[in-house]
Amino acid sequence: MTKATGHMKEYAIRIWDCLKEADLEEMGLVFNELHMSTESESKRIEIKESWDYFKNNWxxxxxxxxxxxxxxxxxxxxxxxxxxxxx
CATH class of the missing domain: 1.20.5 (Single alpha-helices involved in coiled-coils or other helix-helix interfaces)
Structure with missing residues (x-):
């Protein structure tokens, strides 16, 4: 998660909140928003990999x-x- 959100710390806090609340749906929305707000293709790949990890291990x-x-x-x-x- 740190790699995926390192460039936008406010998203790390929101994702952590989703983890604490066990809210996968909200986490998906946060990851989508983060993905859409990111210009770097390499960062977008890291974001997708992080989301896939959470989703696959939920x-x-x-x-x-x-x-x-x-x-x-x-x-x-x-x-x-x-x-x-x-x-």
């Missing part, structure tokens, strides 16, 4: 996101229990 990316969310929920519950014990 199931694994979603699983990692779900596992991360589950871990975060567990930590939050543990903190709540500890907090309640301290009261």
């Amino acid at each position: 199931d694994g990316i979603r699983v990692q996101e779900e596992e991360y969310d589950a871990s975060l929920d567990a930590v939050q519950k543990d903190i709540t229990v500890i907090y309640l014990q301290l009261e």
Whole structure:
């Protein structure tokens, strides 16, 4: 992703947000906008390769996101229990 968005950092932030939200549809729109805004053919190729990577590996990316969310929920519950014990 860094290679594809290095010339336009604001897109990296938007793509990262899509990853955090597990929103493939929005990510596709961001990649399309990035592709259309890029003049360099070599950068366009990098953008397409990055998009293809995300699209082809989306199931694994979603699983990692779900596992991360589950871990975060567990930590939050543990903190709540500890907090309640301290009261």
